Amino acid sequence: MNNYDIIVVGAGPAGVSAALEMSQAGAKVLLLDEQSSPGGQIYRSITKTSPELLSALGPSYSEGASLVNKLAPSKVHYQPCATVWQFGDDGILLYSVDGQVTQATGKHVILATGALERPVPIPGWTLPGVMTAGAAQILLKSSGVVPEQAVLAGSGPLLYLLATQLIRAGSPPKALVETQTTSDFIAALRFLPRTFAAWKMMAKGLDLMREIKKAGVPRYKSARDLTAIGTTQVKALTFEAKGIKHKLDCDSLLLHQGVVPNTQISRSLRLEHRWNKRQACFHPFTNGVGLTTNDTYSIIGDGRAIGGAHVAVLEGQNTGAFVAASFGFQVDPDRVFKLLKILEKERAIRPFLDRLYQPPKEILTPKDETVVCRCEEVSAVDIRDYAKIGCLGPNQTKAFGRSGMGPCQGRCCGLTVTEILASENKLSQQEVGSYRIRSPIKPVTLGEIAQADDDN
Ligand SMILES: Cc1cc2nc3c(=O)[nH]c(=O)nc-3n(C[C@H](O)[C@H](O)[C@H](O)COP(=O)(O)OP(=O)(O)OC[C@H]3O[C@@H](n4cnc5c(N)ncnc54)[C@H](O)[C@@H]3O)c2cc1C
Numbered sequence: 001m002n003n004y005d006i007i008v009v010g011a012g013p014a015g016v017s018a019a020l021e022m023s024q025a026g027a028k029v030l031l032l033d034e035q036s037s038p039g040g041q042i043y044r045s046i047t048k049t050s051p052e053l054l055s056a057l058g059p060s061y062s063e064g065a066s067l068v069n070k071l072a073p074s075k076v077h078y079q080p081c082a083t084v085w086q087f088g089d090d091g092i093l094l095y096s097v098d099g100q101v102t103q104a105t106g107k108h109v110i111l112a113t114g115a116l117e118r119p120v121p122i123p124g125w126t127l128p129g130v131m132t133a134g135a136a137q138i139l140l141k142s143s144g145v146v147p148e149q150a151v152l153a154g155s156g157p158l159l160y161l162l163a164t165q166l167i168r169a170g171s172p173p174k175a176l177v178e179t180q181t182t183s184d185f186i187a188a189l190r191f192l193p194r195t196f197a198a199w200k201m202m203a204k205g206l207d208l209m210r211e212i213k214k215a216g217v218p219r220y221k222s223a224r225d226l227t228a229i230g231t232t233q234v235k236a237l238t239f240e241a242k243g244i245k246h247k248l249d250c251d252s253l254l255l256h257q258g259v260v261p262n263t264q265i266s267r268s269l270r271l272e273h274r275w276n277k278r279q280a281c282f283h284p285f286t287n288g289v290g291l292t293t294n295d296t297y298s299i300i301g302d303g304r305a306i307g308g309a310h311v312a313v314l315e316g317q318n319t320g321a322f323v324a325a326s327f328g329f330q331v332d333p334d335r336v337f338k339l340l341k342i343l344e345k346e347r348a349i350r351p352f353l354d355r356l357y358q359p360p361k362e363i364l365t366p367k368d369e370t371v372v373c374r375c376e377e378v379s380a381v382d383i384r385d386y387a388k389i390g391c392l393g394p395n396q397t398k399a400f401g402r403s404g405m406g407p408c409q410g411r412c413c414g415l416t417v418t419e420i421l422a423s424e425n426k427l428s429q430q431e432v433g434s435y436r437i438r439s440p441i442k443p444v445t446l447g448e449i450a451q452a453d454d455d456n
Pocket of ligand 1: 259
């Protein structure tokens, strides 16, 4: 009953594309996602969005409907509200829907679990009223909720996109405080590729900037020393830009420093990961078609390397076609090769974006007083002190002070802990490594764990 040819985890652009590709080839496919509707981060709630919200979210959001609408008439067995929390080497996994645990087995499993926002640990980032730009966008997409007079701070394309979405939703941000500098732009220029896809994306970016300018939203560039001020609630953001100190009063501060692959599952499977200097994060090691160091698992989309939604779709089709063909289903023999060629062009803009929006050092290795592990309230100075008394890796910091042991399971502090230890111990990030992740991948109840033992 619960045996499938292929299981796909994650119904974002990558997972939906892979599932459709394999199902069309004749494979029996299970597609699991913890959200209540398909679309992933970029197309979240697209099947339920009102026309007013659709127009605020813009054309890059609306275009997701054509992909997601292919799912219902297909033969893909799509299970929403399914949180997958345990994975075995052999393609056996456990997921919960409304507290009911099910075991499913795939001859092959494709992980399409996307990205997480990079943590932005600045002093005061744990104050109520401070959240990530992505979190604010989730509220907008899923409930139409907008913050009033929010200050957006950090860097990356999502910051501009959210600013324009807030403008169109009738609640323009108070200001944009950007950490990237002119030197970042000049350094990035040498990566500007001569491809149509890159210019198309640049043009989209410039359109967003024009919209922000037209709405009269002030932009502060080359910002440093970002600090959220307040005692029980954020009251202001202070920073320095071009030698001038600023204080912007606000009760919503939205931080962003780009996104990084969500490697919680791939690390729980002990797959090989490598530090990617350009994106300043760990990537699961995969071959050209997304196969990992365990033959039963492939990884596609932003969970493999940050590439954006179009790359995610192409990777889904490419890996989907390859996996389907390798299990004997009918696929055009040239399809994998053709898709790889298109992918190469579509990925060409990445080095430019990665260099332009490189996170500043004060974010990667924050000031001493900054809380790093929000769940267990461990500060940067604590991690530095552990290093001074011989702590070499993130897993040992757990024994020293419980960092990474709270409900977020290291998602919010993992990269910062690696960076601080690398800097203090004069080691590379690869040598320092990352937290060891164990099941359950997501918080579940003891009842669910007991059910897993009883029923499966
Ligand atoms: C908060 C956030 C907002 C973003 N907004 C935009 C945007 O507006 N525009 C844009 O161009 N890019 C945006 N991005 C970047 C975006 O993630 C990618 O461009 C694109 O969505 C990647 O597609 P994907 O299929 O690889 O992953 P995603 O779209 O992220 O899909 C991954 C899916 O996996 C599911 N999942 C993860 N873990 C589990 C689990 N254990 N069990 C079950 N399901 C699981 C998630 O619910 C999600 O639906 C955003 C990223 C983030 C983190």
